[in-house]
Amino acid sequence: AQKITQTQPGMFVQEKEAVTLDCTYDTSDPSYGLFWYKQPSSGEMIFLIYQGSYDQQNATEGRYSLNFQKARKSANLVISASQLGDSAMYFCAMRVSPGYSSASKIIFGSGTRLSIRP
Amino acid sequence: GAGVSQTPSNKVTEKGKYVELRCDPISGHTALYWYRQSLGQGPEFLIYFQGTGAADDSGLPNDRFFAVRPEGSVSTLKIQRTERGDSAVYLCASSLHGGMGMGTEAFFGQGTRLTVV
Numbered sequence: 001a002q003k004i005t006q007t008q009p010g011m012f013v014q015e016k017e018a019v020t021l022d023c024t025y026d027t028s029d030p031s032y033g034l035f036w037y038k039q040p041s042s043g044e045m046i047f048l049i050y051q052g053s054y055d056q057q058n059a060t061e062g063r064y065s066l067n068f069q070k071a072r073k074s075a076n077l078v079i080s081a082s083q084l085g086d087s088a089m090y091f092c093a094m095r096v097s098p099g100y101s102s103a104s105k106i107i108f109g110s111g112t113r114l115s116i117r118p
Numbered sequence: 119g120a121g122v123s124q125t126p127s128n129k130v131t132e133k134g135k136y137v138e139l140r141c142d143p144i145s146g147h148t149a150l151y152w153y154r155q156s157l158g159q160g161p162e163f164l165i166y167f168q169g170t171g172a173a174d175d176s177g178l179p180n181d182r183f184f185a186v187r188p189e190g191s192v193s194t195l196k197i198q199r200t201e202r203g204d205s206a207v208y209l210c211a212s213s214l215h216g217g218m219g220m221g222t223e224a225f226f227g228q229g230t231r232l233t234v235v
Contacts, residue, residue, distance in 0.1 A: 006160075033218050045161075045209065045226035052219060091160050095218060104216050105174045106151060106224055108160040 002027045002096045004109035012115050013082050020067070021077040021112050023092030033095035034075040035106070036066065040088040048090075051075060079114075087116045120144075122227035124210050130233045131200055139195040139230045143212030150193050151224055152185055153209040161209055167193060168216045200234045207231050 003026045013019040025034065036048040051059045051066045059066045067076040079086055089111045097104035123142040131137050143150050148169055153161035163177040167187045178184070182200075187193040197204055211224035 004160075031218050033222060035223055043207070043229060045211070047223040047225070050220060050223055095222065097218075104218065105163055105166040106211075107163050108153075110160045111158075 002029075002094065002107060004092050004094050004107060006092055006109035006112050008112045009110075010113040010115070012117055014117050015084060016081055018078060018080045019082050019086075019114065021079075021090050021092075021114065023075045023077065023109060025073050025075060025092070025094050027073075027094065027096055029096060031097070033104075034066070034068070035093040035095070036064070036075075036077045037091045037093060037108075038086075038088045039091065039111070045091075049077070082116050084116050084118060087114060089113050122210055122212055122225055124208075124227035124230050126230060127228060128231045128233075130235060133200060133202060133234055135200050137197050137200055137232065139197075139208050139210075139232070141193045141195070141210030141212075141227060143191065143193070143210070144225055145191075147212035147214055147225075148190070149213045149216035149224075150187060151211045151213075152193070152195050153211070155207045155209055155229070164195070166216070173216065197232075200232075202234045205232055205234045 005024045032053045034051045038046045049061045049064045051068045063080045065078045091111045092109040095104045095106050125140045150167040152164040155161045165175045165185045166173050170190045182198045185195045207229040209229045211226045213224045
């Protein structure tokens with residue numbers, strides 16, 4: 001079964017520290033894509049970073065990096081130098097396709113609520 | 119448009135009534151997704167369109183839920199005989215296409231908060 005697991009319901013981090021949000025995934029497809037989204041209290045879903053299953057290097061976008069360990073099926077998000085504005089829900093997601101089609105849907109994990117302490 | 123637009127932003131309906139939720143995706147995006155999100159949980163996949171056709175409707179919870187995208191742009195999620203358990207935020211998203219690779223991230227609308235009383 002295709003599934004995203006986020007085992008940290010909530011985390012507290014001191015401002016300016018780095019934080020790692022865990023994500024493991026399960027799929028038998030050789031081709032897949034992994035995403036991280038941020039959802040502040042306002043409710044909007046904000047795309048942060050993408051990693052393809054065939055990408056050799058870990059993705060980075062500013063203060064965000066994705067620690068992709070394919071053999072372990074993990075795709076942890078690392079936020080460096082956390083800021084108060086990073087307080088939000090964070091969702092790991094995976095693009096998966098059924099075997100009979102190249103079209104693919106995106107499924108989400110249950111999320112981690114990150115709170116940054118001043 | 120500049121972003122994904124969902125209307126209405128809020129909808130209160132009585133149990134048993136019929137509701138329609140509208141999604142206007144980003145212009146040129148061929149893939150469109152509907153999700154349902156309950157408080158404190160992740161978005162739950164409902165249905166995915168590639169163009170006009172539903173490529174995957176495996177997430178629709180039962181036959182009271184139906185969605186269309188007749189011209190490959192605007193989509194409508196239709197819920198018949200609403201139940202209190204249908205109360206949630208319904209999110210719509212679109213992406214350039216439904217394949218793999220960079221640039222295939224989904225862009226989300228602000229959602230429709232449905233309350234069934």
